[in-house]
Amino acid sequence: MQQHTPPPNENTAQPPAANTNPAASEETLPDMLAQLVPPPEPAAISLWPATPLAQGLAFLLLAGLLYLAWRWLRRYRANAYRRAAEAELGRIADDPAQIAEILRRTALAAYPRQQVAGLTGARWLEFLNRHYPGNGFQGEAGQLLLLAPYQKIASTTVAELADEAKVWIRQHKSEPHPQKHFRGQMTTGDHSHGASA
Template sequence: MHEEWKGLSLAELIDLLEPVPEPAPVSMAPQTMGWVWLGLLLLGLGAALIWMFVRRWRRDAYRRAALAELGTTAQDASSLASLVRRTALAAYPRSAVASLFGDSWLTFLDNAYGGSGFSNGPGKVLATAAYQEEQAGEPLTRLVKEWIKRHRRELPDA
């Protein structure tokens, strides 16, 4: 023991101690490559999901436009028939849709969404709507709205 420490109280001896050094800060960087790969995988997955969402949003723009027009259009059968025709031309190749008329047109519409409301329901009016004036009625408007929302983009079997 040093001579200068003799006769000091315990409190005075404690004051002579050097302070404990601060530990180095903990690094937030991943310690192993596994975490780096997992982070890159999650980043890539997030980017792919965003890309798919944007692609689907753009692909379904014609549906949103058709539904908006359906809300503002006159409720007569000829305007609904025109709207359905334009929507089908936006969704399917022109060569597959433009030449359809009458019962083949109604069958195409039924097959496109998996129902029978056009051939055997209120949608039957659409086959002749361009040639005669008729009011659409609520069932036909609902059917057209359902078709716009639910039709599949791949070509249905006719």
């Protein structure tokens, strides 16, 4: 007895044909990189401190910097007369009479008028020596300072006197008073006291 083989059913699922081209099923590296999703942008970092403590410290730091700037500006303005006197001293450093005049005007700018204007002779030299860390106006330099307004003096101590005057202008301990300025021109009254330097 012969077995009857049924005809093949066209609807029967056929196994998929083997892929004879392996390169077609594999994705290339550029293809895979193109499918990557870019990372999200990080949130912008604020420069303002985030915690109350940090904000307080930042405020204190800012206040401290402003205070230091204010102190520096105040001191810079208060010392304007020193810069003016030193600049004028640099222009006439070889004339002892003008050195004496500049020292007198600087002292009038730095101290109350009633404290300085009447000083003459040894009292004037003592005042100069007492208000800066030195005693350079003793001896020959001091005598030159006293005599210079009255006569022309050729002396080798003029350079020493000019140097000491510059040191005094820079380092004297000033006292606060309302009108601190260095006048380029002296009045008649001031000149009479300057001549007594």
